[in-house]
Amino acid sequence: MNTSIKKTLLAGDIGGTKTLLQIFESGGGVLAERRFDSASYASLNQIIAGLLSDFPSLPLAAACFGVAGPVEGGKSNITNLPWQIDEASIAMEFKIPQVRLINDFQAVAYGIEALECQDLATLQAGAPHASGVRAVIGAGTGLGEGFMVWQEGYYEAFPSEGSHADFAPVDALQIELLLYLAARFGHVSYERLVSGPGLVNIFEFLRDSRGQQATVELQAAMKAGDPAAAISDCAMGGKDDLAVAALDLFARIYGAEAGNLALKVLAHGGVYIAGGIAPQIMGKLEDGTFLRAFADKGRFAGLLGDIPVHVVLNPKVGLMGAARVAERIMG
Structure with a gap:
């Protein structure tokens, strides 16, 4: 060339x-x-x-x-x-x-290779391996996943449709959530939970299972614009108990699936959290909820603790x- x-x-x-x-x-x-x-x-x-x-x-x-x-x-x-x-x-x-x-x-x-330091926020420094496999996951309108393998001097990227794999609940509350969404959708994938519409699904589950209504302000905001953005904004500001609980559960499931992906490709080069939602909920991602779920893999918790986790800030x-x-x- x-x-x-x-x-x-x-x-x-x-x-x-x-x-x-x-x-x-x-x-x-x-x-x-x-x-x-x-x-x-x-x-x-x-x-x-x-x-x-x-x-x-x-x-x-x-x-x-x-x-x-x-x-x-x-x-x-x-x-x-x-x-x-x-x-x-x-x-x-x-x-x-x-x-x-x-x-x-x-x-x-x-695009990861084109990013600069200010384009990333590190949740977990880990112990990265030179030329190790990297994983990418990101929630927005849907949930995207992919991975990168070092080949002949640069990272070759590979697609995945892993976000459409079966959702695996890890506790009693998430089992209830699975049953609730299975009645609505039949098959329940991670994208049904870890995405903008997924946050709304989680919110509606908590509202219906608790018999509790959102504040008048949140209900109005959800009707007026993007309901997922309204929920996350209220949650980050601590303005609505249902929104706070929904975002907490969202972060736990997001972290768990990021950990699943890291295990499946052994992402010793790092996991990169992309998508439009992550930069908007940085406070929640940084409070430990995401990383605890990421590493909660039994005998492999130590391995996941060594994997770097970064949030991509450049849209x-x-x-x-x-x-x-x-x-x-x-x-």
């Missing part, structure tokens, strides 16, 4: 709530970056067309998109949108020689990862 010749590339972070697109030059230099409300568009192609209409004669050498769903054969059906994204369709419509779709948490994983990490892949694949 001749790095002396600048090429123009396109990167995207495609989620159920928002889509971030960036046009940039190889080696740096952002030409444009836009945020779009995903649900307002019929397809990713429509969003790309809107962005590129401002750059009608700009040739693109490559594009990479991190998408919130599994990718098979260059195609993906977005988990929380009625879209199908197709590499070939994008390449043909916009005349881009190289187009790559990757899972959104695969993109987050690639553009997925976009950064997609950009790194676009540079790697350009002709």
